[in-house]
Amino acid sequence: MEKSWWKEAVVYQVYPRSFMDSDGDGIGDLNGILQKLDYLQELGVNVIWLSPVYQSPNDDNGYDISDYQSIMTEFGTLADFELLLRAVHERGMKIMMDLVVNHTSDEHSWFKESRSSKDDPKRDYYIWKPGNQGKEPNNWESVFKGSAWEYDEGTSEYYLHLFSKKQPDLNWENRKLREEIYSMMTWWLEKGVDGFRMDVINFISKDQSYSDGHIYHQKQYGDGSPYFMNGPRIHEFLQEINQQVLSRYDVMTVGEMPGVSTEEAQLYTGRNRDELHMVFQFEHMDLGGGPEGKWSDADWKLSDLKRILSKWQTGLEGNGWNSLYWNNHDQPRVVSRYGNDGRYRIESAKMLAACLHMLQGTPYIYQGEELGMTNVTFASIDEYRDIETLNSYDELVHFNGWSKERTMSAIHARSRDNARTPMQWNDSRNAGFTKGSPWIKVNPNFREIHAEKAYNDPDSIFHFYKRLISLRKEYEIIVYGRYELLLPDDERIFAYTRAFKKEKLLVLCNFKEEHAPFSLPSELLSHTATKLIGNYGQEGTGIALEPLCPYECRVYLLK
Structure with missing residues (x-):
């Protein structure tokens, strides 16, 4: 397997509006990020992914860009960005920008x-x-x-406009438009940015028939995705981006791609395809969605999650590369979704971290994930800011006939604003995020969950993440080892191995709040085993065969 710096990196996503406010206007900004670089360096991350900081009227929190070569006034100035970029590079880290070129703002x-x-x-x-x-x-x-x-x-x-009416879609069939976009990308790369996360990039090629989409049960409009997801010229466009821009720089690229399959991802990320390094896929995020998509609940099992993640692990093995994530600015908090954000918040947050970071791929940490930040349960729809949440509330209540109580329950579980409440830095007013009035309310649990407390506790979730990142830098097997699933039908334990040269990793993760017994293949028990990390004590040699404790994880190096 070819070795690359972006395979070995750990990425930390900053949502600038909610990260740190330096000037008291209630909105996070570039100078606020600058103030917290030592924190990120201490954590050990290599790459900072900035959600959009371009000039924008903020209909969709910066994903509606009105000027690609200016900085949003609330965030600061271009000089502030250049100062931040220099400070990041001085610390041996890199910056990946959000590239939003499926659409612009209608104010562009x-x-x-x-x-x-x-x-x-x-x-x-x-x-x-x-x-x-x-x-x-x-x-x-x-x-x-x-x-x-x-x-x-x-x-x-x-x-x-596939998104808000203030986000008109660009016509990638127009060569002059594409050339303008390539010029803009080159401008940023010449400034020294280290890569792009490309927003819904597999939407840029539309089927030119513009045919009607299928109308599903209880829907007012049709599903056009077969005509704009992974469209007819998408690979041509991505190869052109690579040839005209990306191939000239040593940068990192990841494409956000709803509806992508492993077979398509092999084409997007294949070694000799000259398109992208990796994709964000959503299969594991779509678990539990019902007839109304993410707003309605359906049963799901751990075996479903294991099947999906294993499919991606084996599907891209040797010809492509995975991005690994539980959280981002569009997803609810993972400890509230796949963990236990009550009694076992700390244990389950650590378990989920180990489960993800020991897979093959580049891990992405979303701000606050390393603290075990949770979903928020605002009492009123008026306290939410996300356009998707507000529009969905209106449709579910007024068109689908849902009760307000049922709708709010769904929003508490799945709203994008779960990820967008301000970063919880300490237990002072507004969690130390701002001295003013925050643009969205702080999660009330900030007095218990915050960075200052986590930093000072050597057994915290923060220090567990720090240890995971340190192990990744120490052991090549964590980056490059081949994946193999164990116990595929077990509904409590996610277990797998990684193999590299003459070593193996054994990863055991209990997703339940009861003790979970297990048995392992005898071949694994014949190895000399060292426990690298765990959330119920981290030392020891030999594979412990007693049942896993609630939400316990154990990672062993086998020789």
């Missing part, structure tokens, strides 16, 4: 020109269509609910 100059006239040179930078018998061009539903088309009275046509 390109779109203002595009909508000004059907004859404007930039008209074709976006996707405009005439109506269909007085209705939208097709029946596609927006990811954020409602129609994916918005009527423009000025030119009597509709434009496509």
